[in-house]
Every structure is written in C-alpha cells, then in structure tokens.
Amino acid sequence: xxxxxxxxxxxxxxxxxxxxxxxxxxxxxxxxxxxxxxxxxxxxxxxxxxxxxxxxxxxxxxxxxxxxxxxxxxxxxxxxxxxxxxxxxxxxxxxxxxxxxxxxxxxxxxxxxxxxxxxxxxxxxxxxxxxxxxxxxxxxxxxxxxxxxxxxxxxxxxxxxxxxxxxxxxxxxxxxxxxxxxxxxxxxxxxxxxxxxxxxxxxxxxxxxxxxxxxxxxxxxxxxxxxxxxxxxxxxxxxxxxxxxxxxxxxxxxxxxxxxxxxxxxxxxxxxxxxxxxxxxxxxxxxxxxxxxxxxxxxxxxxxxxxxxxxxxxxxxxxxxxxxxxxxxxxxxxxxxxxxxxxxxxxx
Amino acid sequence: xxxxxxxxxxxxxxxxxxxxxxxxxxxxxxxxxxxxxxxxxxxxxxxxxxxxxxxxxxxxxxxxxxxxxxxxxxxxxxxxxxxxxxxxxxxxxxxxxxxxxxxxxxxxxxxxxxxxxxxxxxxxxxxxxxxxxxxxxxxxxxxxxxxxxxxxxxxxxxxxxxxxxxxxxxxxxxxxxxxxxxxxxxxxxxxxxxxxxxxxxxxxxxxxxxxxxxxxxxxxxxxxxxxxxxxxxxxxxxxxxxxxxxxxxxxxxxxxxxxxxxxxxxxxxxxxxxxxxxxxxxxxxxxxxxxxxxxxxxxxxxxxxxxxxxxxxxxxxxxxxxxxxxxxxxxxxxxxxxxxxxxxxxxx
Numbered sequence: 001x002x003x004x005x006x007x008x009x010x011x012x013x014x015x016x017x018x019x020x021x022x023x024x025x026x027x028x029x030x031x032x033x034x035x036x037x038x039x040x041x042x043x044x045x046x047x048x049x050x051x052x053x054x055x056x057x058x059x060x061x062x063x064x065x066x067x068x069x070x071x072x073x074x075x076x077x078x079x080x081x082x083x084x085x086x087x088x089x090x091x092x093x094x095x096x097x098x099x100x101x102x103x104x105x106x107x108x109x110x111x112x113x114x115x116x117x118x119x120x121x122x123x124x125x126x127x128x129x130x131x132x133x134x135x136x137x138x139x140x141x142x143x144x145x146x147x148x149x150x151x152x153x154x155x156x157x158x159x160x161x162x163x164x165x166x167x168x169x170x171x172x173x174x175x176x177x178x179x180x181x182x183x184x185x186x187x188x189x190x191x192x193x194x195x196x197x198x199x200x201x202x203x204x205x206x207x208x209x210x211x212x213x214x215x216x217x218x219x220x221x222x223x224x225x226x227x228x229x230x231x232x233x234x235x236x237x238x239x240x241x242x243x244x245x246x247x248x249x250x251x252x253x254x255x256x257x258x259x260x261x262x263x264x265x266x267x268x269x270x271x272x273x274x275x276x277x278x279x280x281x282x283x284x285x286x287x288x289x290x291x292x293x294x295x296x297x298x299x300x301x302x303x304x305x306x307x308x309x310x311x312x313x314x315x316x317x318x319x320x321x322x323x324x325x326x327x328x329x330x331x332x333x334x335x336x337x338x339x340x341x342x343x344x345x346x347x348x
Numbered sequence: 349x350x351x352x353x354x355x356x357x358x359x360x361x362x363x364x365x366x367x368x369x370x371x372x373x374x375x376x377x378x379x380x381x382x383x384x385x386x387x388x389x390x391x392x393x394x395x396x397x398x399x400x401x402x403x404x405x406x407x408x409x410x411x412x413x414x415x416x417x418x419x420x421x422x423x424x425x426x427x428x429x430x431x432x433x434x435x436x437x438x439x440x441x442x443x444x445x446x447x448x449x450x451x452x453x454x455x456x457x458x459x460x461x462x463x464x465x466x467x468x469x470x471x472x473x474x475x476x477x478x479x480x481x482x483x484x485x486x487x488x489x490x491x492x493x494x495x496x497x498x499x500x501x502x503x504x505x506x507x508x509x510x511x512x513x514x515x516x517x518x519x520x521x522x523x524x525x526x527x528x529x530x531x532x533x534x535x536x537x538x539x540x541x542x543x544x545x546x547x548x549x550x551x552x553x554x555x556x557x558x559x560x561x562x563x564x565x566x567x568x569x570x571x572x573x574x575x576x577x578x579x580x581x582x583x584x585x586x587x588x589x590x591x592x593x594x595x596x597x598x599x600x601x602x603x604x605x606x607x608x609x610x611x612x613x614x615x616x617x618x619x620x621x622x623x624x625x626x627x628x629x630x631x632x633x634x635x636x637x638x639x640x641x642x643x644x645x646x647x648x649x650x651x652x653x654x655x656x657x658x659x660x661x662x663x664x665x666x667x668x669x670x671x672x673x674x675x676x677x678x679x680x681x682x683x684x685x686x687x688x689x690x691x692x693x694x695x696x
Contacts, residue, residue: 159507162671165636169644209592212612212634212667214651244557246594247613264560265595286560288513296517303562319560323510 007137009070013200013237013258015280015313021305021342022069023335024139027321028062029074033328035061045090049075052123059128063136065328066335070200070315071128071136073193075121077143077204078151080189083117084181085110086152099155101167103174112185114192122196129197140198142189144205144240145182145227146220149175152182161210168219176219183223187230194234202239203227203257209244216248221255228256239282243320249274264319268307280313287318290330297330301337355485357418361548361585361606363628363661369653369690370417371683372487375669376410377422381676383409393438397423400471407476411484413676414683418548418663419476419484421541423469425491425552426499428537431465432529433458434500447503449515451522460533462540470544477545488546490537492553492588493530493575494568497523500530509558516567524567531571535578542582550587551575551605557592564596569603576604587630591668597622612667616655628661635666638678645678649685 008018030036036058040048048054059074078094085108089095100106114122128138143151151157153164153175168175190201203224211220224240231238241261242248252260253275262271262283271281289300301316308314316338322331356366378384384406388396396402407422426442433456437443448454462470476486491499499505501512501523516523538549551572559568572588579586589609590596600608601623610619610631619629637648649664656662664686670679 160635160668160671162636162673165634166639166671166673169634169636169640209613213615215634244592244613247615247618265557265592267561267595270595286513286517286563287508288510288517291514292517320508323508323514325510325514 007069007135009137009315010199010237012313012315013239013280015277015311017312017344019344020339021308021314021316023316023338024068024070024072025062025318025322025331025334026072028066028068028072028331029058030322031324032322032326032331033061033065035065045076045092049079050120052120052127055120055124056127056131059124059138060131062331063132066332067339068136068335070139071132072139072141072202073121073125073128073198075124075141077141077148077206079121080112080114080118080142080185081148081152083110083112083114084185093157094151096152096155099163100152100178101163103171103177106174106178106181109178109181112188114188118189118192122192125193125196125198137199138197139200139202139239140190140193140196141202141204142186142193144203144208144220144242145179145186145223146211147205147207148182148186149179150207150210152178161207165210168215172219179219179223180226183226184230187227190227190231191234194236198236200237200239201231201234202241202261205240205242205245208242208248209246211248213247213251216245217251221251224255237280241282253279259313259315261317262319268304268314269309272309272311277311280315281308282315282317284317284319285334287320287323287326290318290322290326290334294330294333297333298337301334302341305338305341355417355483357485357663358547358585360661360663361587361628363625363659365660365692367692368687369656369662369664371664371686372416372418372420373410373666373670373679373682374420376414376416376420376679377406378670379672380670380674380679381409381413383413393424393440397427398468400468400475403468403472404475404479407472407486408479410679411480414680415687416484416683418487419480420487420489420550421469421473421476421546423472423489425489425496425554427469428460428462428466428490428533429496429500431458431460431462432533441505442499444500444503447511448500448526449511451519451525454522454526454529457526457529460536462536466537466540470540473541473544473546485547486545487548487550487587488538488541488544489550489552490534490541492551492556492568492590493527493534493571494559495553495555496530496534497527498555498558500526509555513558516563520567527567527571528574531574532578535575538575538579539582542584546584548585548587549579549582550589550609553588553590553593556590556596557594559596561595561599564593565599569599572603589630601627607661607663609665610667616652616662617657620657620659625659628663629656630663630665632665632667633682635668635671635674638666638670638674638682642678642681645681646685649682650689653686653689 011018359366
C-alpha cells in the first residue's frame with residue numbers, strides 16, 4: 001500500500017515543505033467536545049472503543065468542527081492487552097484486576113493476533129479511510145512497551161508506578177521478558193493498523209519520564225527498537241512521544257523514527273538541536289495555554305512556532321492531551337491561528 | 349544565632365570537604381518505618397504534625413535507626429496555610445474545601461504570624477535541638493510558593509493541576525498576587541524556624557516541573573527570589589528542590605541558594621555542569637532502586653557517587669521521597685554504603 005505525501009501533515013513527517021504548518025491535538029476526540037459527550041451519554045467508554053461506527057464517528061468530530069490536518073483513531077493504548085490475556089476494565093481509568101508481577105504471569109500471556117483480538121479497531125480504520133478527507137490522514141497508534149508495562153504491573157494508573165518500578169528493578173529478568181512480549185504485541189498491532197489503512201503510526205511512551213537516562217537506555221529504549229525492527233518496512237511515518245523525556249532526547253535520537261513528540265517542558269529549539277536535522281518534531285504548546293485569554297493564547301502559539309524555527313518538519317500540537325474542561329472555541333482559535341500564521345505567501 | 353559547620357551535612361552545604369559524603373532521605377520519617385506506623389496507630393496525621401513531642405519523636409526515629417547525617421522536621425508543606433485562613437484537612441492527602449480561585453479570595457487571605465499559627469512547629473524544633481546528636485543537624489522546610497499555589501487553587505493533589513494552571517494563565521494578575529502572599533508567608537515561616545533552631549532550610553518546589561522554562565521564569569522563579577529576599581540574612585544554608593526541573597536548572601542557577609536538590613531524571617554530572625561550582629547538589633538515587641537486590645542497589649549508589657564527582661558539595665539523597673513499601677534494611681544498607689564508600693582514608 002502507498003501513502004500520499006500531498007497532505008501538510010505527511011509532508012511535515014518527512015521534513016518536506018508544505019502550504020502551512022500542520023496541526024492536530026492529542027486527545028482531540030474527547031470529552032471537551034459536546035458532540036463527543038452526546039455519544040458517551042449513550043455508551044460507555046469500552047463499548048465506544050469496540051464499536052467501529054461509533055469510534056469512527058468520534059474520530060471524525062474534531063476534523064469536521066476544526067479542520068485539523070490529521071485524525072487520530074479513537075481508541076485506548078490498553079485496548080490490545082486483552083488479546084494477550086490481560087483482564088481489563090475502565091472505571092473510568094484502566095483497572096487490571098490481576099496485574100502481572102512475576103515470571104509465571106509473564107509466561108502465561110498469550111501471543112497476540114490482531115485480526116482475532118481487535119477486529120473492531122481494524123474495521124474502524126477501514127471506515128475512517130472512506131470518510132476522512134484527504135487533507136486529514138489517519139494516525140494509528142499504540143502504547144510503547146514500557147508504558148504498557150507500567151499499567152499491567154501496577155494494575156492501573158498511578159502517580160509514581162512504584163510497584164511497576166519495584167518489579168523492573170527487583171526482578172529485571174522477568175520484567176525484560178514482559179517488556180519484550182509487549183514489544184512483539186505492539187509491532188503486530190501497529191502492522192495490522194497500517195495494513196488496514198492507517199497512514200502514520202504513533203507510539204505513546206507516556207511514562208518514559210519515570211526513568212532516568214541509564215534505566216531508559218537499559219529497559220525502555222531497547223524495546224522501542226524491538227517494536228521498530230519487528231514492524232519492519234511499512235512505508236508509514238512513525239511518531240514517537242517520550243512524555244516528560246527532557247533528559248532522554250539524546251538517546252531518542254538513536255531511534256529509527258520519523259517524528260519525535262515533545263512535551264511542553266523542553267523548548268522546541270532545544271529539542272531540534274538535540275535531535276538533529278534527521279527527525280521532525282511534534283508539539284509543544286502547554287495544554288493550559290488554552291485557558292489563557294485569546295491574545296495571550298495567540299502569543300503562546302507564536303512562541304512555539306518561533307521555537308520550532310522556519311525549517312520544515314514541525315507538526316503543531318499540544319505538549320500533552322487536551323484537558324476536558326477546555327473551551328472548544330479556543331481550539332478553533334488555535335487551529336485557525338496556526339494555519340493563518342504559517343500559510344506560505346500569507347500575512348506574516 | 350550561629351550554626352556549626354563541623355557536621356558533614358553542613359560542610360557539604362557550604363561546599364567544604366568533610367569526613368564522608370553526608371546522607372539523608374526525603375520522607376525518612378514516615379510510613380516505611382514500623383516505629384512510625386506504631387505512632388500513627390494512636391494519632392492521625394494532623395494530630396501528629398501538631399503535637400510537638402510526637403513530631404519530634406518521629407523525626408528522631410530514622411536518626412536512631414540509621415545514623416543519617418541530617419534530620420528533617422516531621423511536618424507537611426501545607427501546615428502553615430491554615431495561618432492564612434485556608435481551610436485544610438487530610439483525607440489522607442490534603443483537601444481544601446474552599447479553594448482560592450479568584451481575586452476576592454486572594455484578598456481575603458490573612459497575614460501569617462508564625463508564633464500564633466504554628467507554635468507547635470517551633471516547639472518541635474526546640475525539642476529536637478535538645479535531643480538530636482550534633483552529627484545530625486535539623487533541617488526546617490517549607491513548600492515553595494508555586495507548589496503551595498498548586499494545592500490551594502486545585503483544592504488538593506492532582507496529576508496535572510489543570511485548575512491551578514488555568515487560573516495562573518487565565519487570571520495572571522490575581523494568580524501573581526496569590527503567589528506573592530504565599531512567598532511572604534513562606535519567608536516568615538522559614539525565618540521563625542531558623543530562630544527556633546533549624547540549622548538549614550529547605551524549599552520544596554514539588555510541582556515546579558509543571559511549568560515550561562518561560563512560565564517558570566515568569567511565575568515561579570520570581571517568588572522564590574522573593575522568599576529569599578524577605579528571609580534576608582539568617583546564616584543558614586538554604587536548599588531548593590525544583591522537582592522534575594530538568595529543563596529549569598539554568599534558571600535555578602540565578603537563585604541565591606546554597607544547595608539544589610536534583611530528581612533522578614538529571615544525572616548529577618549534568619546538574620553540576622549546569623549549576624556551576626557555586627552551588628552544592630543534593631540527590632539523586634531513584635527511590636525505586638531500594639527495591640533492587642543488594643548488589644544492584646550498591647552499584648546504583650556507586651553510580652550516583654561517581655556522577656557527583658570528587659569535588660565537595662554533594663549531599664547524598666534520593667531523587668524523590670522514599671516509597672512507603674520500602675524495606676528499612678535497604679535504607680540501612682544505603683546509609684552504610686554511602687558512609688563506607690566515601691570515608692576519607694577508607695577503602696576505595
């Protein structure tokens with residue numbers, strides 16, 4: 001399968017110039033949108049992720065309303081874990097009643113088969129490829145192995161994931177075996193999404209920042225490499241987001257990914273300097289900037305654009321997921337301002 | 349009042365050589381200790397912080413058991429807020445029923461008088477100065493203004509403190525007024541602790557890492573400077589801990605503090621290079637290292653010592669508070685290993 005690079009988003013992924021800086025927003029399909037809340041009044045979160053027509057509908061909502069330059073599949077990084085035999089509920093955050101905390105539990109995990117375990121995800125992608133405009137390519141995604149590891153060991157969300165880190169440091173052999181199984185699942189999952197039609201692939205390493213550089217290099221980085229190796233040639237740009245990864249970027253440079261997502265703590269000029277010219281960058285407006293008055297929001301957007309510099313290869317985004325209390329009109333302002341400010345031949 | 353610099357801890361604060369690298373542990377008086385849990389079976393957390401004899405007792409517990417090189421007053425960064433008229437409960441985390449979210453609420457705050465509001469803290473310090481060995485100077489502490497701001501606006505703990513940041517960015521004038529009032533309280537509180545006998549003062553900026561460098565420079569840094577200015581000459585070393593502050597350290601260099609605490613994400617060699625030779629450093633073992641097997645724990649301790657380098661001015665500590673599930677024997681191993689490994693004239 002081939003992907004078009006006529007879209008500003010796909011062009012930026014490949015560090016090619018385009019008509020404007022593309023923009024999309026992490027969690028753009030979500031609770032800050034009244035039309036999303038309307039859907040959620042009828043079905044719970046898990047049902048929504050498992051019903052292709054509804055998942056496609058909420059994926060399309062922000063594209064219709066704001067005209068973003070990319071769509072991201074509505075799903076959850078935890079979704080494929082059930083296919084490995086992990087029991088999973090949302091209450092409303094992820095809850096794993098039987099967390100994986102020893103070698104025997106790691107051994108008992110099942111190999112993952114995408115068509116069997118997540119047919120609803122692949123069907124949602126096929127629907128979306130029919131319904132999305134060519135101006136908004138579809139991003140498929142998965143959690144990076146270390147981030148999934150944090151959840152399946154801890155048994156749910158946490159501020160410090162101390163149980164997960166205790167397992168990682170206390171029984172490193174079993175932990176690495178779990179990380180590798182998660183990497184193999186993730187590669188198969190991303191490949192299936194690409195084959196179903198996803199035009200770019202994103203790996204969310206939401207908890208990378210729990211590790212110092214040495215432990216990141218020892219435990220998290222090798223299994224991202226393993227995902228990329230097993231994924232092989234898919235001819236799709238790959239975005240890697242090491243959240244809170246300010247001190248990890250030098251290591252991230254070694255990864256064969258096209259785009260690196262940057263949270264709002266690292267100025268994009270610093271990220272560019274560290275990552276070099278071979279990677280595009282994505283980010284990094286502080287999500288709280290959307291609560292600022294309009295003029296201040298626009299100043300903050302301009303600062304991000306300035307930090308990114310004039311070279312191609314910048315995808316505008318927030319530095320983290322949008323907050324549910326955000327005013328949708330501020331999102332419209334953001335998308336329009338990025339487009340106007342960066343339009344080639346437009347007013348500077 | 350004068351402070352001795354004969355202790356390894358006080359020497360290291362002043363970047364002077366001493367007999368060994370001093371070590372203490374954030375939250376060293378706490379739930380991982382059976383003798384602490386025994387006290388807590390009888391009284392709740394708030395009662396414990398407000399009863400000088402009991403606060404002194406739990407402060408002493410880790411010194412007796414492990415022989416750390418410094419004691420830190422058992423208290424909570426939220427404690428002085430009641431003296432400004434903030435209602436405060438612990439359930440078990442801090443809960444503020446009426447959070448401060450507009451200019452009127454900021455104006456309504458009362459000026460803080462330490463002797464009137466926190467006599468129990470000052471009495472605990474006086475007791476401790478009688479009971480502590482001279483080898484373990486007493487550290488007094490307070491929350492830094494931005495960190496206190498996060499709690500009093502959000503109304504309690506949070507992963508993202510999005511309400512606090514929305515107030516900061518949405519009504520910056522009122523937010524800055526609140527930050528300044530918190531700074532004035534903090535200066536008065538620290539001064540009172542020094543006058544009662546605290547031999548060093550620590551400012552915990554636990555949520556500094558919620559801000560990118562520009563916002564840190566605009567909102568958080570000026571009110572730390574304000575605390576230091578109002579505190580004036582107290583002849584006590586001052587430790588500032590900007591948690592998750594990897595991208596803020598260049599700005600932290602401008603602060604007139606003696607020691608900077610470093611979380612485990614930034615290697616100490618990098619911190620030293622950024623902060624220059626005019627500041628001592630404190631940290632930065634990952635608290636999860638205490639879950640590693642003994643030999644691996646010792647390797648990790650050695651790595652921190654190596655990163656800190658041979659120059660004086662390193663206080664060994666964790667990069668964050670100790671986890672409550674930590675085995676106390678691992679803490680004993682840590683303290684002994686740091687002492688043995690760094691003893692002047694001892695085996696290398």
